[in-house]
Amino acid sequence: MLHLSKLLFTAILSISTSIFAQQISGFSPKQIIGGKGEVLTINGSGFGASRGSSHVSFFREGNSYTDANTGSGFNYISWSNTEIKLEMPVAFSNKIKVNISGTDYASADTLKVKANLGYRQPNPLLYDLLTDNNKKGGVTWLVHPVYWNNPEIKQTIADVVQEFRCKTGANYIIEPLTQWVPLNLGQGKHIIAPDSSLGAVGFNDRLWASCIVGAETFYHNQTQLLRFNTQQNWYYGKGQPPAGAAKFRYVMFHEMGHSLGLGHVNEWGESMYPTVTLLPSDNWCKRDTISAAEQKAIRHYISLSQNFTFRGCGITPMKPNFDCKDVFGLSVGLESITHEGAWLFPNPASNQIQVKLSASETAEISLWDTRGRKMLSANTRGAEPINLPAELSNGFYLVRLSTDHGTQTQRLIIQR
Ligand SMILES: [Zn+2]
Structure with missing residues:
Protein backbone atom coordinates (compact mmCIF):
# COMPACT_ATOMS: atom_id res chain seq x y z
CA MET A 1 0.00 0.00 0.00
CA LEU A 2 2.78 2.29 0.93
CA HIS A 3 4.55 1.37 -2.26
CA LEU A 4 1.48 2.14 -4.38
CA SER A 5 0.92 5.58 -2.87
CA LYS A 6 4.54 6.46 -3.54
CA LEU A 7 4.09 5.45 -7.17
CA LEU A 8 0.96 7.56 -7.45
CA PHE A 9 2.75 10.55 -5.98
CA THR A 10 5.59 10.14 -8.41
CA ALA A 11 3.14 9.91 -11.32
CA ILE A 12 1.30 13.11 -10.30
CA LEU A 13 4.58 14.92 -9.84
CA SER A 14 5.75 13.84 -13.25
CA ILE A 15 2.51 15.00 -14.93
CA SER A 16 2.68 18.41 -13.29
CA THR A 17 6.33 18.68 -14.28
CA SER A 18 5.53 17.98 -17.91
CA ILE A 19 2.75 20.58 -17.98
CA PHE A 20 4.85 23.34 -16.44
CA ALA A 21 8.29 22.13 -17.43
CA GLN A 22 9.15 24.42 -20.32
CA GLN A 23 7.96 27.96 -20.15
CA ILE A 24 9.12 31.56 -20.46
CA SER A 25 8.23 33.42 -17.29
CA GLY A 26 9.67 36.74 -18.40
CA PHE A 27 12.44 38.59 -20.20
CA SER A 28 14.35 41.82 -19.96
CA PRO A 29 14.66 44.44 -21.25
CA LYS A 30 11.15 44.82 -22.70
CA GLN A 31 12.38 47.29 -25.32
CA ILE A 32 15.57 46.66 -27.25
CA ILE A 33 17.62 47.46 -30.34
CA GLY A 34 18.43 44.50 -32.57
CA GLY A 35 21.82 43.90 -34.17
CA LYS A 36 24.02 46.05 -31.91
CA GLY A 37 25.00 43.51 -29.29
CA GLU A 38 22.46 44.42 -26.59
CA VAL A 39 21.91 41.47 -24.25
CA LEU A 40 18.47 39.93 -23.87
CA THR A 41 17.81 37.79 -20.78
CA ILE A 42 15.02 35.21 -20.96
CA ASN A 43 13.86 33.62 -17.70
CA GLY A 44 11.77 30.51 -17.24
CA SER A 45 12.10 26.81 -16.65
CA GLY A 46 12.90 23.59 -18.46
CA PHE A 47 15.25 25.17 -20.99
CA GLY A 48 17.75 22.33 -20.42
CA ALA A 49 21.17 22.47 -18.80
CA SER A 50 22.84 23.43 -22.06
CA ARG A 51 21.61 24.63 -25.44
CA GLY A 52 22.22 21.49 -27.51
CA SER A 53 19.94 21.76 -30.52
CA SER A 54 17.53 24.11 -28.74
CA HIS A 55 17.40 27.76 -29.82
CA VAL A 56 15.58 31.03 -29.44
CA SER A 57 13.30 32.18 -32.23
CA PHE A 58 12.29 35.75 -33.12
CA PHE A 59 9.64 37.21 -35.39
CA ARG A 60 11.08 38.80 -38.50
CA GLU A 61 10.20 40.92 -41.52
CA GLY A 62 8.24 38.64 -43.86
CA ASN A 63 5.88 37.50 -41.06
CA SER A 64 7.67 34.38 -39.93
CA TYR A 65 9.77 33.24 -37.01
CA THR A 66 13.46 32.46 -37.48
CA ASP A 67 14.17 28.77 -38.11
CA ALA A 68 16.54 26.40 -36.30
CA ASN A 69 19.42 27.17 -38.62
CA THR A 70 19.18 30.93 -38.09
CA GLY A 71 18.46 30.47 -34.37
CA SER A 72 21.59 28.38 -33.91
CA GLY A 73 23.67 31.19 -35.39
CA PHE A 74 22.76 33.76 -32.73
CA ASN A 75 25.37 34.70 -30.15
CA TYR A 76 24.33 32.86 -26.95
CA ILE A 77 26.18 34.18 -23.94
CA SER A 78 24.80 31.61 -21.50
CA TRP A 79 22.14 28.89 -21.40
CA SER A 80 20.84 27.19 -18.27
CA ASN A 81 17.65 25.41 -17.28
CA THR A 82 16.16 28.70 -16.02
CA GLU A 83 17.91 31.50 -17.89
CA ILE A 84 19.09 32.24 -21.42
CA LYS A 85 21.26 35.23 -22.30
CA LEU A 86 21.92 36.16 -25.89
CA GLU A 87 22.86 39.11 -28.06
CA MET A 88 19.69 40.51 -29.56
CA PRO A 89 19.68 39.84 -33.31
CA VAL A 90 17.74 41.82 -35.91
CA ALA A 91 14.02 41.11 -35.34
CA PHE A 92 10.50 42.53 -35.43
CA SER A 93 8.43 43.17 -32.31
CA ASN A 94 6.44 40.11 -31.22
CA LYS A 95 6.45 37.31 -28.66
CA ILE A 96 9.76 35.50 -28.10
CA LYS A 97 9.86 31.75 -28.68
CA VAL A 98 12.25 29.22 -27.15
CA ASN A 99 12.42 26.02 -29.16
CA ILE A 100 13.25 23.00 -27.02
CA SER A 101 13.72 19.65 -28.76
CA GLY A 102 11.61 20.79 -31.71
CA THR A 103 8.73 22.34 -29.74
CA ASP A 104 8.15 26.12 -29.50
CA TYR A 105 7.30 27.78 -26.20
CA ALA A 106 6.18 31.40 -26.56
CA SER A 107 6.41 34.28 -24.11
CA ALA A 108 3.21 35.91 -22.88
CA ASP A 109 4.57 39.42 -23.48
CA THR A 110 5.76 41.14 -26.63
CA LEU A 111 9.38 42.19 -27.00
CA LYS A 112 9.46 45.63 -28.59
CA VAL A 113 12.30 46.05 -31.09
CA LYS A 114 12.64 49.81 -31.55
CA ALA A 115 15.45 49.79 -34.12
CA ASN A 116 17.58 47.29 -36.02
CA LEU A 117 21.19 47.61 -37.09
CA GLY A 118 21.75 45.43 -40.15
CA TYR A 119 24.74 43.10 -40.04
CA ARG A 120 26.57 40.71 -42.30
CA GLN A 121 26.61 38.05 -39.57
CA PRO A 122 25.34 37.98 -35.96
CA ASN A 123 28.09 35.91 -34.32
CA PRO A 124 30.51 37.49 -34.07
CA LEU A 125 28.80 40.70 -35.16
CA LEU A 126 30.14 41.84 -38.51
CA TYR A 127 28.97 44.90 -40.41
CA ASP A 128 29.56 46.67 -43.70
CA LEU A 129 30.99 49.86 -42.20
CA LEU A 130 31.40 53.40 -43.45
CA THR A 131 34.86 54.85 -44.07
CA ASP A 132 36.59 58.09 -44.98
CA ASN A 133 35.29 57.61 -48.51
CA ASN A 134 35.81 61.17 -49.81
CA LYS A 135 39.17 61.70 -48.02
CA LYS A 136 37.53 64.69 -46.37
CA GLY A 137 36.49 62.61 -43.38
CA GLY A 138 33.40 60.80 -44.64
CA VAL A 139 30.94 60.65 -47.51
CA THR A 140 30.08 63.34 -50.05
CA TRP A 141 26.55 63.00 -51.42
CA LEU A 142 26.18 64.62 -54.85
CA VAL A 143 22.77 66.22 -55.19
CA HIS A 144 21.10 66.13 -58.60
CA PRO A 145 20.62 69.60 -60.20
CA VAL A 146 16.80 69.19 -60.21
CA TYR A 147 17.04 69.16 -56.41
CA TRP A 148 20.08 71.43 -55.92
CA ASN A 149 18.65 74.23 -58.10
CA ASN A 150 15.31 74.22 -56.26
CA PRO A 151 15.91 76.24 -53.05
CA GLU A 152 13.09 74.49 -51.15
CA ILE A 153 14.24 70.96 -51.98
CA LYS A 154 17.91 71.84 -51.44
CA GLN A 155 17.03 73.22 -47.98
CA THR A 156 15.01 70.10 -47.14
CA ILE A 157 17.93 67.83 -48.07
CA ALA A 158 20.37 70.04 -46.12
CA ASP A 159 18.07 69.93 -43.06
CA VAL A 160 17.96 66.12 -43.13
CA VAL A 161 21.73 65.84 -43.54
CA GLN A 162 22.19 68.25 -40.61
CA GLU A 163 19.78 66.18 -38.50
CA PHE A 164 21.90 63.04 -39.05
CA ARG A 165 25.21 64.92 -38.61
CA VAL A 181 26.14 60.42 -64.89
CA PRO A 182 23.69 57.53 -65.25
CA LEU A 183 21.95 56.77 -61.95
CA ASN A 184 23.69 53.54 -61.00
CA LEU A 185 26.21 52.32 -58.45
CA GLY A 186 28.80 51.58 -61.10
CA GLN A 187 29.64 55.30 -61.29
CA GLY A 188 31.29 55.16 -57.87
CA LYS A 189 29.47 58.32 -56.75
CA HIS A 190 27.06 58.81 -53.86
CA ILE A 191 24.06 60.48 -55.49
CA ILE A 192 20.74 61.87 -54.23
CA ALA A 193 18.40 62.12 -57.20
CA PRO A 194 14.83 61.92 -58.49
CA ASP A 195 14.07 58.76 -60.47
CA SER A 196 11.14 58.35 -62.85
CA SER A 197 11.56 54.59 -63.20
CA LEU A 198 11.62 53.72 -59.49
CA GLY A 199 9.04 51.15 -58.36
CA ALA A 200 9.07 52.34 -54.73
CA VAL A 201 8.52 55.73 -53.08
CA GLY A 202 12.20 55.96 -52.22
CA PHE A 203 15.18 53.63 -52.37
CA ASN A 204 18.67 53.27 -50.95
CA ASP A 205 21.03 51.31 -53.20
CA ARG A 206 24.25 50.04 -51.67
CA LEU A 207 27.40 48.58 -53.18
CA TRP A 208 29.68 46.92 -50.66
CA ALA A 209 33.31 46.03 -51.12
CA SER A 210 35.80 44.01 -49.13
CA CYS A 211 39.51 44.19 -48.51
CA ILE A 212 41.54 41.24 -47.28
CA VAL A 213 44.74 41.69 -45.29
CA GLY A 214 46.17 38.55 -43.71
CA ALA A 215 43.42 36.71 -41.86
CA GLU A 216 41.09 39.69 -41.73
CA THR A 217 38.42 40.63 -44.25
CA PHE A 218 37.04 44.13 -43.89
CA TYR A 219 33.64 44.93 -45.40
CA HIS A 220 32.52 48.45 -46.17
CA ASN A 221 29.92 50.39 -48.09
CA GLN A 222 31.64 51.73 -51.16
CA THR A 223 28.90 53.54 -53.07
CA GLN A 224 25.29 54.36 -52.25
CA LEU A 225 22.36 56.07 -53.93
CA LEU A 226 19.23 57.70 -52.55
CA ARG A 227 16.50 57.70 -55.19
CA PHE A 228 13.09 59.30 -54.91
CA ASN A 229 10.12 58.46 -57.13
CA THR A 230 9.04 61.37 -59.38
CA GLN A 231 5.47 60.00 -59.57
CA GLN A 232 4.79 60.96 -55.94
CA ASN A 233 3.01 64.13 -54.91
CA TRP A 234 5.93 65.36 -52.77
CA TYR A 235 5.60 67.69 -49.83
CA TYR A 236 8.92 69.37 -48.96
CA GLY A 237 7.75 71.22 -45.84
CA LYS A 238 7.80 70.33 -42.16
CA GLY A 239 5.08 68.94 -39.92
CA GLN A 240 2.07 66.99 -41.15
CA PRO A 241 1.94 66.58 -44.95
CA PRO A 242 -1.34 67.40 -46.76
CA ALA A 243 -3.61 64.37 -47.29
CA GLY A 244 -2.27 62.09 -50.02
CA ALA A 245 1.12 63.79 -50.22
CA ALA A 246 4.45 62.09 -49.49
CA LYS A 247 6.61 63.96 -46.99
CA PHE A 248 10.07 64.18 -48.54
CA ARG A 249 12.07 64.75 -45.36
CA TYR A 250 10.39 61.79 -43.63
CA VAL A 251 11.04 59.48 -46.60
CA MET A 252 14.62 60.76 -46.62
CA PHE A 253 14.93 59.93 -42.89
CA HIS A 254 14.00 56.38 -43.84
CA GLU A 255 16.30 56.04 -46.87
CA MET A 256 19.25 57.86 -45.29
CA GLY A 257 18.63 55.72 -42.17
CA HIS A 258 19.20 52.65 -44.38
CA SER A 259 22.43 54.22 -45.68
CA LEU A 260 23.58 54.49 -42.03
CA GLY A 261 23.01 50.82 -41.29
CA LEU A 262 19.38 50.73 -40.16
CA GLY A 263 16.99 47.95 -41.16
CA HIS A 264 13.20 47.94 -40.90
CA VAL A 265 11.10 47.66 -37.73
CA ASN A 266 7.38 46.98 -37.29
CA GLU A 267 7.14 49.48 -34.41
CA TRP A 268 4.61 52.23 -35.05
CA GLY A 269 6.14 55.68 -34.68
CA GLU A 270 9.58 54.77 -36.07
CA SER A 271 10.97 56.14 -39.36
CA MET A 272 12.13 52.63 -40.29
CA TYR A 273 8.57 51.23 -40.43
CA PRO A 274 8.55 49.54 -43.89
CA THR A 275 5.96 51.83 -45.51
CA VAL A 276 6.71 55.56 -45.59
CA THR A 277 3.62 57.17 -47.07
CA LEU A 278 -0.12 57.16 -46.26
CA LEU A 279 -1.29 55.11 -43.27
CA PRO A 280 -0.06 54.13 -40.80
CA SER A 281 3.04 56.38 -41.10
CA ASP A 282 0.78 59.44 -41.61
CA ASN A 283 0.09 59.04 -37.88
CA TRP A 284 3.66 59.99 -36.94
CA CYS A 285 5.48 61.44 -40.00
CA LYS A 286 4.82 64.99 -38.74
CA ARG A 287 7.90 64.47 -36.58
CA ASP A 288 10.83 66.45 -38.05
CA THR A 289 13.53 64.68 -36.08
CA ILE A 290 14.78 61.12 -36.11
CA SER A 291 13.66 58.98 -33.16
CA ALA A 292 15.67 58.26 -29.99
CA ALA A 293 16.13 54.58 -30.92
CA GLU A 294 17.30 55.52 -34.43
CA GLN A 295 19.85 57.93 -32.96
CA LYS A 296 21.14 55.29 -30.58
CA ALA A 297 21.50 52.59 -33.24
CA ILE A 298 23.20 54.88 -35.77
CA ARG A 299 25.55 56.38 -33.17
CA HIS A 300 26.75 52.86 -32.44
CA TYR A 301 27.30 52.21 -36.16
CA ILE A 302 29.16 55.53 -36.57
CA SER A 303 31.31 54.74 -33.55
CA LEU A 304 32.28 51.41 -35.16
CA SER A 305 32.95 53.22 -38.46
CA GLN A 306 35.18 55.75 -36.67
CA ASN A 307 37.18 53.39 -34.49
CA PHE A 308 38.04 50.29 -36.54
CA THR A 309 41.72 49.41 -36.63
CA PHE A 310 41.79 47.71 -40.03
CA ARG A 311 44.16 49.28 -42.53
CA GLY A 312 44.55 48.18 -46.13
CA CYS A 313 43.33 49.10 -49.65
CA GLY A 314 43.64 52.77 -48.65
CA ILE A 315 40.79 52.39 -46.15
CA THR A 316 40.75 54.74 -43.15
CA PRO A 317 37.96 55.29 -40.60
CA MET A 318 35.27 57.95 -40.91
CA LYS A 319 36.31 61.06 -38.99
CA PRO A 320 34.11 62.99 -36.57
CA ASN A 321 32.40 66.06 -37.97
CA PHE A 322 33.62 69.15 -36.10
CA ASP A 323 30.71 71.44 -36.82
CA CYS A 324 27.57 69.41 -37.33
CA LYS A 325 25.77 72.31 -39.01
CA ASP A 326 28.41 72.47 -41.74
CA VAL A 327 26.43 70.27 -44.15
CA PHE A 328 28.21 71.66 -47.22
CA GLY A 329 31.64 70.82 -45.80
CA LEU A 330 32.83 74.42 -46.06
CA SER A 331 35.19 74.10 -43.10
CA VAL A 332 36.71 70.79 -44.23
CA GLY A 333 40.40 70.97 -45.01
CA LEU A 334 41.05 74.35 -43.40
CA GLU A 335 43.30 72.91 -40.68
CA SER A 336 47.02 73.41 -40.96
CA ILE A 337 49.69 72.10 -38.67
CA THR A 338 51.46 74.80 -36.69
CA HIS A 339 52.99 72.86 -33.83
CA GLU A 340 54.90 69.65 -34.08
CA GLY A 341 53.48 66.66 -32.22
CA ALA A 342 51.23 66.91 -29.20
CA TRP A 343 50.57 70.44 -27.96
CA LEU A 344 47.86 69.58 -25.51
CA PHE A 345 48.54 68.14 -22.06
CA PRO A 346 47.88 66.27 -19.89
CA ASN A 347 46.17 63.68 -22.06
CA PRO A 348 44.15 61.92 -20.67
CA ALA A 349 42.96 64.92 -18.65
CA SER A 350 40.59 65.17 -15.71
CA ASN A 351 39.86 68.77 -14.70
CA GLN A 352 42.25 71.01 -16.63
CA ILE A 353 44.17 71.11 -19.88
CA GLN A 354 47.08 73.28 -20.93
CA VAL A 355 48.46 74.24 -24.31
CA LYS A 356 52.16 74.49 -25.20
CA LEU A 357 52.42 78.20 -25.95
CA SER A 358 55.16 80.76 -25.48
CA ALA A 359 54.55 83.21 -22.61
CA SER A 360 52.91 85.94 -24.71
CA GLU A 361 51.21 83.72 -27.27
CA THR A 362 47.39 83.54 -27.22
CA ALA A 363 45.11 80.84 -28.57
CA GLU A 364 41.44 80.14 -28.98
CA ILE A 365 40.37 76.67 -27.90
CA SER A 366 37.17 74.81 -28.72
CA LEU A 367 36.23 71.34 -27.52
CA TRP A 368 33.85 69.09 -29.46
CA ASP A 369 32.26 65.79 -28.66
CA THR A 370 32.29 62.98 -31.23
CA ARG A 371 28.78 63.92 -32.35
CA GLY A 372 30.07 67.31 -33.46
CA ARG A 373 28.64 69.34 -30.60
CA LYS A 374 30.73 72.24 -29.30
CA MET A 375 31.10 71.68 -25.54
CA LEU A 376 33.56 74.43 -24.65
CA SER A 377 35.01 77.59 -26.10
CA ALA A 378 37.83 79.47 -24.33
CA ASN A 379 40.78 81.79 -24.81
CA THR A 380 44.16 81.10 -23.28
CA ARG A 381 47.55 82.78 -23.04
CA GLY A 382 50.96 81.29 -22.26
CA ALA A 383 50.86 78.56 -19.62
CA GLU A 384 47.37 79.47 -18.39
CA PRO A 385 45.33 76.30 -17.64
CA ILE A 386 41.85 75.81 -19.09
CA ASN A 387 39.18 74.35 -16.83
CA LEU A 388 37.14 71.48 -18.24
CA PRO A 389 33.41 71.70 -17.41
CA ALA A 390 32.39 69.27 -14.67
CA GLU A 391 29.46 67.95 -16.72
CA LEU A 392 31.67 66.46 -19.46
CA SER A 393 31.53 62.69 -19.26
CA ASN A 394 34.50 60.39 -19.73
CA GLY A 395 35.43 59.66 -23.33
CA PHE A 396 36.95 61.04 -26.52
CA TYR A 397 36.75 64.67 -27.52
CA LEU A 398 38.35 66.79 -30.18
CA VAL A 399 40.11 70.00 -29.29
CA ARG A 400 40.58 72.64 -31.95
CA LEU A 401 43.31 75.20 -31.41
CA SER A 402 43.42 78.48 -33.35
CA THR A 403 46.42 80.80 -33.12
CA ASP A 404 47.80 83.49 -35.41
CA HIS A 405 49.59 80.70 -37.23
CA GLY A 406 46.55 78.65 -38.11
CA THR A 407 44.25 75.95 -36.82
CA GLN A 408 44.77 72.37 -35.80
CA THR A 409 42.93 69.66 -33.93
CA GLN A 410 43.91 66.96 -31.48
CA ARG A 411 42.08 64.13 -29.82
CA LEU A 412 41.63 64.48 -26.05
CA ILE A 413 40.58 61.79 -23.59
CA ILE A 414 38.71 62.90 -20.50
CA GLN A 415 39.09 60.45 -17.63
CA ARG A 416 37.92 61.32 -14.16
ZN1 LIG B 1 13.08 50.70 -46.30
Missing part, protein backbone atom coordinates in the same frame (compact mmCIF):
# COMPACT_ATOMS: atom_id res chain seq x y z
CA CYS A 166 24.14 66.51 -35.33
CA LYS A 167 22.19 63.62 -33.81
CA THR A 168 24.43 60.71 -34.83
CA GLY A 169 27.86 62.14 -35.73
CA ALA A 170 27.60 60.86 -39.32
CA ASN A 171 30.18 62.64 -41.45
CA TYR A 172 27.98 63.23 -44.48
CA ILE A 173 28.30 66.38 -46.59
CA ILE A 174 26.45 67.47 -49.73
CA GLU A 175 27.74 69.02 -52.93
CA PRO A 176 26.07 69.60 -56.30
CA LEU A 177 26.27 66.93 -58.99
CA THR A 178 27.83 68.98 -61.76
CA GLN A 179 28.51 66.29 -64.30
CA TRP A 180 25.75 64.11 -65.71
